[in-house]
Amino acid sequence: MRIGLFILIAVVCCFAREPRLGTEAEREAGKIVYMKKCASCHGKKGDGKGNVFGFKPVPRDFTLSSYKLRSTPSGELPTHEDLKGAVKKGMPYTGMLAWPDLSEEDLDNVVYFLKSYDETFSDPDYLVDPLPLPEAPPFSEESAKNGFELYKKNKCFDCHGDIGRGNGPSAPTTKDSYQKPLRPADLTKRWTFRNGPTRKEMYRSLLTGLDGTPMASYKDLMKPEEIWNVVDYVYSISNELPNFTTLALASAIDGDIDLSLGDSLFVNAEAANFPVFGQIMEPGREFFPGINAVEVKAVYDTASIAIMLTYHDMSMQINGSNDPTAEVPLYTPDWVKPTDSISDAVAIQIPSKMPDGFIKPYFLFGDKKRSVDIWFADLAKKEADVYVGKGSKKLVKQEKSNVEVVSSYDDGVWKVIFKRPRRIEKGLPFEVEQFIPIALSFWDGHEKNRGNYRCVTSWYNIYLKPAKEESPFLPAAKTAIWVLVIELLIVFFVRRRSAKSPE
Amino acid sequence: MNFLVFVPVIALLIALRFTKLSILLWQFVIFAACFILLKFGFTKPLPMSVVNLFSGIIAVSLFAYLSFDNENFSKSLKELKTFITERQYALWLKIVIIVIPIGFGVNVYIKKSQGIKPPVFGRSIHPAPPTSTSFRGKTIDLVAGENPFRPLKATNPDSFLVHVDNGERVYCEQCSYCHGGNMESKGLFAHALDPIPIKFADKTILPDLQESFLFWRIAKGGPDLPDEAAPWASSMPAFEPFLTENEIWDVLLYMYEFNGMTPRAISAHAGGGGGEH
Numbered sequence: 001m002r003i004g005l006f007i008l009i010a011v012v013c014c015f016a017r018e019p020r021l022g023t024e025a026e027r028e029a030g031k032i033v034y035m036k037k038c039a040s041c042h043g044k045k046g047d048g049k050g051n052v053f054g055f056k057p058v059p060r061d062f063t064l065s066s067y068k069l070r071s072t073p074s075g076e077l078p079t080h081e082d083l084k085g086a087v088k089k090g091m092p093y094t095g096m097l098a099w100p101d102l103s104e105e106d107l108d109n110v111v112y113f114l115k116s117y118d119e120t121f122s123d124p125d126y127l128v129d130p131l132p133l134p135e136a137p138p139f140s141e142e143s144a145k146n147g148f149e150l151y152k153k154n155k156c157f158d159c160h161g162d163i164g165r166g167n168g169p170s171a172p173t174t175k176d177s178y179q180k181p182l183r184p185a186d187l188t189k190r191w192t193f194r195n196g197p198t199r200k201e202m203y204r205s206l207l208t209g210l211d212g213t214p215m216a217s218y219k220d221l222m223k224p225e226e227i228w229n230v231v232d233y234v235y236s237i238s239n240e241l242p243n244f245t246t247l248a249l250a251s252a253i254d255g256d257i258d259l260s261l262g263d264s265l266f267v268n269a270e271a272a273n274f275p276v277f278g279q280i281m282e283p284g285r286e287f288f289p290g291i292n293a294v295e296v297k298a299v300y301d302t303a304s305i306a307i308m309l310t311y312h313d314m315s316m317q318i319n320g321s322n323d324p325t326a327e328v329p330l331y332t333p334d335w336v337k338p339t340d341s342i343s344d345a346v347a348i349q350i351p352s353k354m355p356d357g358f359i360k361p362y363f364l365f366g367d368k369k370r371s372v373d374i375w376f377a378d379l380a381k382k383e384a385d386v387y388v389g390k391g392s393k394k395l396v397k398q399e400k401s402n403v404e405v406v407s408s409y410d411d412g413v414w415k416v417i418f419k420r421p422r423r424i425e426k427g428l429p430f431e432v433e434q435f436i437p438i439a440l441s442f443w444d445g446h447e448k449n450r451g452n453y454r455c456v457t458s459w460y461n462i463y464l465k466p467a468k469e470e471s472p473f474l475p476a477a478k479t480a481i482w483v484l485v486i487e488l489l490i491v492f493f494v495r496r497r498s499a500k501s502p503e
Numbered sequence: 504m505n506f507l508v509f510v511p512v513i514a515l516l517i518a519l520r521f522t523k524l525s526i527l528l529w530q531f532v533i534f535a536a537c538f539i540l541l542k543f544g545f546t547k548p549l550p551m552s553v554v555n556l557f558s559g560i561i562a563v564s565l566f567a568y569l570s571f572d573n574e575n576f577s578k579s580l581k582e583l584k585t586f587i588t589e590r591q592y593a594l595w596l597k598i599v600i601i602v603i604p605i606g607f608g609v610n611v612y613i614k615k616s617q618g619i620k621p622p623v624f625g626r627s628i629h630p631a632p633p634t635s636t637s638f639r640g641k642t643i644d645l646v647a648g649e650n651p652f653r654p655l656k657a658t659n660p661d662s663f664l665v666h667v668d669n670g671e672r673v674y675c676e677q678c679s680y681c682h683g684g685n686m687e688s689k690g691l692f693a694h695a696l697d698p699i700p701i702k703f704a705d706k707t708i709l710p711d712l713q714e715s716f717l718f719w720r721i722a723k724g725g726p727d728l729p730d731e732a733a734p735w736a737s738s739m740p741a742f743e744p745f746l747t748e749n750e751i752w753d754v755l756l757y758m759y760e761f762n763g764m765t766p767r768a769i770s771a772h773a774g775g776g777g778g779e780h
Contacts, residue, residue: 036761040675041684051675055691095691097684246697247621275695280680281724281740287680330745358622362726363738435621458697458738461621472615480608487600494587 019122020080022112030113033106038114041095046117053331054280054287055095056180062117066177068210069195071130074217077120079130083111091194093292131207131219136199139232147233150226159184159214164237167314167412170214172446177212183290184214186312190238192292197240202231242293246460248272248438250298250305250430252467257299257306259406263415266308269297276311276442276455281364282392284328284452290314290444291455300464305430306419307462309346309440316409317344317445318380324365324387324441325395326451337448343380345443346416349373350428350436352388363439363459364452365389373427374441375418377405384418392452402427432464508544512536527579530565537561629712630728632719638748643722648715650752650766663756670757673750677742686761696738703758714755714766721751 022030034042041050041059048061060067069086070078078086084107090098102110115121151157151164159174161167164187176182190197195205206227209217218227249270257265273295278286295310320341329336351361352371361370366389374387374395384405386398402424407416422430430436440457443449516536524532538561541554570576586592632645655663675684683690686703693700703709709717719727725737742751759765 037685040671040679051672052679053676054680093691095679095684097687097689099685101685101687244694247619249619277692277695278680280692281738283744359730367726458695460697463619463621465619470615472612475615476608476612479611480604483604483607484600487603491587491596491600494584498584498588 019124019127020112021115021122022109026109027113027116029106030109030111033102033110034113037099038110042114046114052095054285056288057094057176057182058178058180059095061178062114064177064212065118065120065126066212068212070208070211071133071204072128072208073131073219074209074211076128077126080108080111082130083114084108087111089196092196093192094194133200133204133207134224136203136231137228139199139235141236143229144232144236146226147229147231147236150222150230151233154218154221154230156230160187161412163411164188164234165312165412167312171314174214176214181288182213183314187234188238188312189242189293190234190240191242199228199231199235202234203227206230242275243273244275244293245272246274247435248274248296248298248307248460248462250300250307250462250464252432252465253299253301255301257301257304257419259306259404259417259419262406262408262417263308263310265299265306265417266297269299269308272296272460274440274457274460276440276457279364279441279452279454279456282452283330284392284454285331286447286449286453286455287331288447289442289455290447290449291442294440294442294457296438296440296460296462298462298464300422300430302422304419304421305464306417307348307438308415308417309348310413310415311442312412313344313409313414313444313446314412315446316414317342318409319343320445321380322378322443322445322450324374324376324443324451324454325397328451328453332448332453342443342445342448342450343378344414344445345376345378345449346414347374347376347441348418349375349389349439349441353428354434355437360437360459361389362391364456365392365395367391372439375403375405375420377407377416377418379407379409379414379416382406430462430464432466435461435463438462505544505546509540512539512544525579525582526569526575527582530569530579534558534561534565629716632716633729636719636723638722638743641748643715643718643748645715645719648718650714650718650755652749652752652756653714653766666753667756667760669750670753670755670760673746673754674757674761677745678754681738686758698737700739704762706764709759709762709764709766711767714752717755717766718751721746721754 021027035044039050041048041052041055042062043049043059046062048059050059052059065077067078067082067086069091070076070082072078072082086096087099087102087107087110089100090096099107120126156164157168158170159166159168161171161184166184166186168184171184174182174184185193190202193202193205194210195201205215206218206222207224208219209215218230222230249272251269253265253268259265273293276289276291276294278289280287291311291313293311296307297310298305298307300306320343322343322345324345324347349363349365349372352366352373355361355370359370361367361372365374366372368390372389374389375384376387377384382405384401384403386401386403387395388398389395402420404419405416407414409415420430428436437459438461439459442455443453444455449455516532519529519532538554538558541549541557568575569579587596634646635642635644637643652663652666655666674682679690680692681690681696681700682688682703683693683700688700688702690700701708720739722741722743724739724741726741728737746754755766
């Protein structure tokens with residue numbers, strides 16, 4: 001009886017789910033696409049052993065039957081559509097790019113082909129139906145509030161931190177199934193989610209989990225409406241887009257800048273967000289930057305300027321020390337990381353003098369012809385050093401530092417405030433209404449960043465807004481009146497001359 | 504090119520050719536048409552600095568055309584005088600006198616209320632390379648230099664494929680973080696770079712360049728760009744410390760093969776790059 005039932009179920013399954021493997025010709029066509037566009041990362045044998053060495057997470061090994069983006073339960077194979085979606089949309093902030101230009105046909109074919117690396121795809125026993133994925137109910141504050149309770153109850157904070165900044169107690173040690181470090185998502189930055197930033201996509205992540213990572217499926221731990229609550233909580237604390245800009249505006253404040261006031265100095269300053277990436281241009285290359293964005297705010301008074309950098313860092317490192325001139329190997333794989341403590345550090349870089357024209361010093365600590373001033377703050381210490389850089393190998397520490405710094409770390413966020421006199425004897429003055437180039441560097445102590453092994457930004461600008469803002473109406477009216485006067489003069493003189501000498 | 508703009512403007516110009524416009528008005532129409540084409544006629548907008556430059560050149564040449572022919576010149580001066588003095592134009596004169604200052608004022612108002620924008624500089628031109636460069640102590644001719652492995656494509660396809668494969672390895676190891684595995688410049692770090700990396704999938708880049716020029720760009724990267732090529736704060740690395748000469752030639756083979764393109768033949772036009780796009 002039992003056996004009969006099993007057979008029946010097996011037979012029904014076979015009929016119900018036909019593996020989608022494509023025809024011989026389709027797989028051949030898929031192979032051509034794969035060998036040209038995918039093999040370099042995923043390997044000619046589909047084993048994830050392509051030629052890239054810097055990506056973390058590493059490219060998927062297609063022989064292991066483990067996939068992150070699924071609509072099927074945890075531990076199961078993804079559907080054909082899931083795989084197509086992953087290829088088409090890519091996985092943000094990983095090496096897996098989006099391939100929006102592949103035709104539907106090519107997408108089908110390449111997925112048929114990559115399934116041929118893994119025989120479980122051709123075994124009907126391993127095929128399961130996708131879980132129901134309902135449309136998102138409308139967002140509500142109420143739901144988000146419940147979500148926060150569930151967030152705590154389900155111990156999401158253990159990895160993602162108390163309020164979702166990716167800084168939980170387990171965060172520094174989470175690894176994926178390839179035994180590579182894998183950071184828990186920073187839930188305040190929705191734009192970095194592998195599955196995508198919409199609420200429906202987040203629901204899918206929580207429902208099915210991301211296989212091969214510590215991010216488990218919560219299908220059996222939460223009811224669907226509870227999952228929606230958690231989704232709404234994550235939605236309420238995060239931004240969909242990073243809102244990156246290229247300009248930081250400094251506002252004038254009355255009185256003197258008093259660093260002991262901390263970040264309350266900056267309540268009225270506008271925030272500018274800049275992207276941060278790994279220094280891979282020179283030896284000491286960083287392919288897995290621990291910091292991916294920074295918020296910059298600035299204020300100034302008559303005598304000095306203060307710039308505050310706010311950024312998320314999974315762990316505070318204030319033991320040991322850091323040094324921007326430290327020697328580092330060409331590339332630091334995980335197994336050669338030094339064991340001694342290295343502290344977090346940040347630096348602001350500005351040109352030593354205002355660039356004439358557009359030519360700035362090289363953005364990696366200057367070049368032979370044009371030097372930069374570097375305000376370096378080892379966050380284990382309470383003071384900042386000033387270096388003059390003529391290239392990342394040619395940093396000279398200045399005897400006297402005219403830069404003060406205060407820093408604080410709270411629940412995954414570093415706030416570092418630098419203060420310098422606006423005008424100094426030798427160095428670029430901060431005058432109002434000028435675009436002053438600024439670039440930043442970050443050393444993540446947890447990743448053993450030091451020397452040229454660091455996270456950087458491109459050149460951006462900082463601009464001191466005048467204390468009183470002029471309405472655009474006045475200059476416009478002035479221009480119009482001048483033009484009018486010139487016109488009237490012309491008409492007047494032409495008429496007078498023609499009146500004097502009629503032809 | 505934006506044909507929705509190009510076609511009507513050209514059609515209008517042709518249509519106006521058959522009417523009897525005064526020479527002044529005619530010149531004004533030509534200027535306005537050129538400006539519209541420059542400003543709106545391209546799908547990839549030209550930087551305002553370039554538009555202004557070309558508008559300036561066009562204005563000067565139109566004036567030159569006027570003053571070249573004495574008769575034309577005095578004719579148009581006369582037209583202007585008639586317009587200002589004759590009674591029949593009085594209403595038009597008043598309108599013009601009022602409209603022009605308003606136009607200027609509105610322009611200033613818009614500019615001022617747009618908020619503060621940092622100077623942006625479009626990348627408009629490939630830098631001119633030196634005639635030769637030294638790579639790890641060896642001199643490489645950048646004018647007549649050729650990819651030593653390209654002839655293999657015809658003579659020894661198997662060995663050519665070995666070089667392309669090696670180039671693929673180099674590309675993925677070194678370039679994909681910025682230029683992207685699909686050569687669309689959407690690599691992992693591309694969003695954080697300013698200026699953005701070159702998109703090799705673009706049909707107007709690789710085929711227009713000589714391989715020796717690209718060799719120089721890859722070997723020396725952003726740091727060796729001549730001052731004239733500023734304002735680039737280019738993050739393009741100098742690959743001399745990371746790659747051998749053969750690896751650079753190989754990666755070039757791969758980049759062309761991936762996109763199904765061939766490099767520009769060496770021509771009398773010395774200086775490799777120098778093309779606009």
